[in-house]
Amino acid sequence: MTAEVIFGSELAKSLRDEMKEEVTGLREKNIVPGLTVVLIGDDPASRSYVKGKQKASDYVGVDSDLIELPTDTTQEQLLNLIDELNHKDTVHGILVQLPLPAHIDEQVIIEAISPEKDVDGFHPISIGRMMTGKDTFFPCTPYGIIQMMKSKDISLEGKHAVIIGRSNIVGKPVGQLLLSENATVTYCHSRTKDMEAYIAQADILIVAVGKAHFINGDHIKDGAIVIDVGVNRVEDGSLTGDVDFDSAKEKASYITPVPKGVGPMTITMLMHNTIKSAKKANG
Numbered sequence: 001m002t003a004e005v006i007f008g009s010e011l012a013k014s015l016r017d018e019m020k021e022e023v024t025g026l027r028e029k030n031i032v033p034g035l036t037v038v039l040i041g042d043d044p045a046s047r048s049y050v051k052g053k054q055k056a057s058d059y060v061g062v063d064s065d066l067i068e069l070p071t072d073t074t075q076e077q078l079l080n081l082i083d084e085l086n087h088k089d090t091v092h093g094i095l096v097q098l099p100l101p102a103h104i105d106e107q108v109i110i111e112a113i114s115p116e117k118d119v120d121g122f123h124p125i126s127i128g129r130m131m132t133g134k135d136t137f138f139p140c141t142p143y144g145i146i147q148m149m150k151s152k153d154i155s156l157e158g159k160h161a162v163i164i165g166r167s168n169i170v171g172k173p174v175g176q177l178l179l180s181e182n183a184t185v186t187y188c189h190s191r192t193k194d195m196e197a198y199i200a201q202a203d204i205l206i207v208a209v210g211k212a213h214f215i216n217g218d219h220i221k222d223g224a225i226v227i228d229v230g231v232n233r234v235e236d237g238s239l240t241g242d243v244d245f246d247s248a249k250e251k252a253s254y255i256t257p258v259p260k261g262v263g264p265m266t267i268t269m270l271m272h273n274t275i276k277s278a279k280k281a282n283g
């Protein structure tokens, strides 16, 4: 079997075009979705992600503001800034780019963001609402993954989804969203014994471990749907995923590439969440 490639970049483009139209309509009613991104320090990968967020905001018509702070910013200074943004009516979404410098407690910062402006969907209230099937902001990468599968009319019900990686940003929440779609979910991680046996059973395989070519075609079941969340920079400077695309493509039914796969969808769902927040704030 040769897989159909799900290009997140193409889906992202069409969704952003729809959003652009929607935002034009909102702006006519004086509703201007506003996103503030806070970047601390000078990590090149974070800087590049933030750039992508600014570009998408400009495209869809979201007013975006980037606040850049030095690495030695204190936790208290950051908390004061978040408090200010929580009270600012023109700000509908607050995103503090992770990871933060080691002297700042990430969880304290996440919990300081008002759940009404938590467009990352990382606040425990957002996570709790997601787990109990309530309306909330879903974390952007997991939400984008679900949208990619839905765009191909892939039925998730009853499928065995195996997730490799248990991060708070991707692995754990994507499992919850798949469960909400009536999939059966297995989480694998660095301490899982005989991981290959689980991988071989996966109807849907989601790989988010951050190791180049951790999975190859020999591991996966014929006809599996393979979602590659990895973004790894290899020696020649190019980006590659956690899955060996060429060999996996020969066995999968659907597969996402890196780049042009999950990445563009993450940013697109951030736009979705920001627009949703602006609409909610304006009744």
Ligand code: GUN
Pocket (backbone or CB within 6 Å): 095, 096, 097, 098, 099, 120, 140, 141, 169, 266
């Ligand atoms: N760092 C890597 N991915 C993300 C994300 O989705 N949100 C934030 N805030 N930081 C990140």
